[in-house]
Amino acid sequence: MKNRQYLLASRPVGKPTRENWEYAETEVEGLGDNEVLVNVEYISLDPAMRGWMNEGKSYIEPVQIGEVMRAGGVGKVIESTDPNFSAGDYVYGQLGVQAVAKISTQGLHKVDPDLAPLPRYLGVLGMPGMTAYFGLLETGQPKDGETVVVSGAAGAVGSVVGQIAKIKGCRVVGIAGGKEKCDYLINELGFDAAIDYKNESVKDGLKSTCPDGVDVYFDNVGGDILDDVLTRINLRARIVICGAISQYNNTTEVKGPSNYLSLLVNRARMEGIVVFDNAKHYGKAAQEMAGWIAQGKLKAKEHVVEGLETFPETLMMLFEGENFGKLVLKVDS
Amino acid sequence: MKNRQYLLASRPVGKPTRENWEYAETEVEGLGDNEVLVNVEYISLDPAMRGWMNEGKSYIEPVQIGEVMRAGGVGKVIESTDPNFSAGDYVYGQLGVQAVAKISTQGLHKVDPDLAPLPRYLGVLGMPGMTAYFGLLETGQPKDGETVVVSGAAGAVGSVVGQIAKIKGCRVVGIAGGKEKCDYLINELGFDAAIDYKNESVKDGLKSTCPDGVDVYFDNVGGDILDDVLTRINLRARIVICGAISQYNNTTEVKGPSNYLSLLVNRARMEGIVVFDNAKHYGKAAQEMAGWIAQGKLKAKEHVVEGLETFPETLMMLFEGENFGKLVLKVDS
Numbered sequence: 001m002k003n004r005q006y007l008l009a010s011r012p013v014g015k016p017t018r019e020n021w022e023y024a025e026t027e028v029e030g031l032g033d034n035e036v037l038v039n040v041e042y043i044s045l046d047p048a049m050r051g052w053m054n055e056g057k058s059y060i061e062p063v064q065i066g067e068v069m070r071a072g073g074v075g076k077v078i079e080s081t082d083p084n085f086s087a088g089d090y091v092y093g094q095l096g097v098q099a100v101a102k103i104s105t106q107g108l109h110k111v112d113p114d115l116a117p118l119p120r121y122l123g124v125l126g127m128p129g130m131t132a133y134f135g136l137l138e139t140g141q142p143k144d145g146e147t148v149v150v151s152g153a154a155g156a157v158g159s160v161v162g163q164i165a166k167i168k169g170c171r172v173v174g175i176a177g178g179k180e181k182c183d184y185l186i187n188e189l190g191f192d193a194a195i196d197y198k199n200e201s202v203k204d205g206l207k208s209t210c211p212d213g214v215d216v217y218f219d220n221v222g223g224d225i226l227d228d229v230l231t232r233i234n235l236r237a238r239i240v241i242c243g244a245i246s247q248y249n250n251t252t253e254v255k256g257p258s259n260y261l262s263l264l265v266n267r268a269r270m271e272g273i274v275v276f277d278n279a280k281h282y283g284k285a286a287q288e289m290a291g292w293i294a295q296g297k298l299k300a301k302e303h304v305v306e307g308l309e310t311f312p313e314t315l316m317m318l319f320e321g322e323n324f325g326k327l328v329l330k331v332d333s
Numbered sequence: 334m335k336n337r338q339y340l341l342a343s344r345p346v347g348k349p350t351r352e353n354w355e356y357a358e359t360e361v362e363g364l365g366d367n368e369v370l371v372n373v374e375y376i377s378l379d380p381a382m383r384g385w386m387n388e389g390k391s392y393i394e395p396v397q398i399g400e401v402m403r404a405g406g407v408g409k410v411i412e413s414t415d416p417n418f419s420a421g422d423y424v425y426g427q428l429g430v431q432a433v434a435k436i437s438t439q440g441l442h443k444v445d446p447d448l449a450p451l452p453r454y455l456g457v458l459g460m461p462g463m464t465a466y467f468g469l470l471e472t473g474q475p476k477d478g479e480t481v482v483v484s485g486a487a488g489a490v491g492s493v494v495g496q497i498a499k500i501k502g503c504r505v506v507g508i509a510g511g512k513e514k515c516d517y518l519i520n521e522l523g524f525d526a527a528i529d530y531k532n533e534s535v536k537d538g539l540k541s542t543c544p545d546g547v548d549v550y551f552d553n554v555g556g557d558i559l560d561d562v563l564t565r566i567n568l569r570a571r572i573v574i575c576g577a578i579s580q581y582n583n584t585t586e587v588k589g590p591s592n593y594l595s596l597l598v599n600r601a602r603m604e605g606i607v608v609f610d611n612a613k614h615y616g617k618a619a620q621e622m623a624g625w626i627a628q629g630k631l632k633a634k635e636h637v638v639e640g641l642e643t644f645p646e647t648l649m650m651l652f653e654g655e656n657f658g659k660l661v662l663k664v665d666s
């Protein structure tokens with residue numbers, strides 16, 4: 001059986017290009033114990049992937065040169081040596097950027113294609129949804145009536161953060177790029193206001209949309225926007241550091257937040273999160289979020305691009321802000 | 334009755350100079366209700382004073398142009414219209430940079446010159462001690478066996494932070510400038526190790542003195558040292574932002590911590606503190622610290638410079654790292 005894979009060929013300096021990838025056509029090997037063969041249907045593209053391409057200590061091992069690129073994905077089991085999984089089951093797991101995954105069943109779990117379209121298991125019902133849920137509620141600790149600001153607000157994590165904050169009774173302001181995304185946040189997702197960072201000053205936008213200051217900031221982007229928000233935080237504000245997509249392709253030093261002393265002035269807190277820490281509680285969170293979805297309080301949007309071969313270019317859409325909703329790669333059959 | 338005062342003449346750009354001050358000889362006015370006249374004996378010189386000279390929103394109002402410079406101080410009451418205070422009482426309060434303070438008794442409290450030398454009420458028994466106590470214990474939350482690093486370690490706050498961390502069973506590493514200070518930290522205060530930032534690489538020093546990483550970092554200095562520590566923090570580390578003396582005289586933007594994404598990787602927290610928030614609990618803290626002093630577990634050092642007139646230059650010793658212990662200005666009589 002044939003497979004198609006993207007292997008990491010070299011570590012990028014700055015933006016990843018085609019040269020950093022090796023597209024390989026390989027033969028699928030036979031299964032060992034407790035393994036499955038999965039026909040990969042959808043692959044999750046996430047900003048964190050940029051970090052996994054770098055060498056050095058992080059919250060997870062880097063992808064090694066010559067390895068299949070790490071990625072979450074959903075697909076259909078076609079062969080199994082684990083009695084808990086059968087051909088025909090749909091599963092979510094770290095399937096990698098490839099058409100067929102031969103993978104241990106450890107860490108794999110089943111998903112139901114009748115309950116939700118498959119790409120949704122990579123978005124609101126997957127890691128981005130969990131990141132939003134735990135990052136906002138546990139670390140951000142929003143209280144009724146507080147102002148919550150989220151960057152990357154039309155993205156997979158940000159859009160869920162904003163909607164959960166609304167459910168919790170907060171005033172919610174999203175920062176996103178372009179009028180279409182900003183309109184979507186307000187008209188479709190019920191955000192109170194949106195700031196279009198591509199066409200207006202974020203500083204001025206925060207002034208006009210957050211007259212009572214910012215109590216919780218959920219940051220997906222870092223850079224100048226983080227610094228702008230720091231000038232508007234309230235006493236005892238909580239800043240959740242989820243990512244810094246503006247900085248991931250830097251060839252120079254990361255821009256540290258020059259206004260970090262606002263933490264001192266306001267006795268505020270900046271705290272990093274990694275979703276995997278909450279793995280034990282995913283079930284409870286998924287149940288609550290499913291309830292919100294059923295009630296129409298939590299909406300989701302996926303941006304599906306077809307063609308495994310397009311992976312190198314499709315991934316870059318994240319860093320140009322070209323995706324609108326959770327970015328998913330559909331494997332052509 | 335004659336007074337001598339330092340008024341803020343202009344707002345400094347970068348380092349404050351003589352030109353930013355007006356030395357005034359004035360007449361003391363008569364007392365209003367619930368006021369006292371205090372013969373100021375010792376004036377506290379603190380890094381925070383640099384911030385009070387700037388315009389703009391902070392945790393406290395800026396000193397206005399033409400106003401007496403704000404400063405904590407201890408002195409002897411010479412006249413009172415408040416039945417709770419009598420001539421001869423020694424008091425601590427915001428007495429200002431002047432020889433005589435005509436001041437409301439609100440916020441003033443008595444100190445006992447027989448229990449401790451007066452300058453000590455400006456150090457370990459005053460705001461710096463309280464800052465260390467609450468900043469370390471409430472925000473830093475050190476646990477037995479953890480590694481605590483403190484910068485400005487031979488200063489008024491840092492030296493107390495390190496000693497309290499030792500009392501709590503931590504491994505303690507201090508960062509200070511010069512061999513004399515480093516020797517003092519180890520030999521007199523019982524720190525486990527010291528890094529001399531003036532003569533060695535802080536990064537290398539952290540590597541060798543913190544083989545198990547850093548669990549709590551109490552930061553008084555900001556700048557490159559904060560960035561160096563960020564590369565060595567452990568999972569769920571706590572960084573207490575107490576000050577950033579390296580940045581206070583900047584004429585360019587504050588250097589934000591480029592390595593702040595280490596907070597994400599390590600799910601760590603960076604939190605600012607302002608001592609005044611704990612005012613209700615000063616009494617309890619003072620009692621516990623007095624116990625430690627009596628047991629010889631908590632030592633203090635004051636650096637006393639005599640002569641009110643020297644104030645502009647003596648203040649600058651803080652920013653050059655020239656003080657050794659809590660810097661106090663003794664008013665000449």
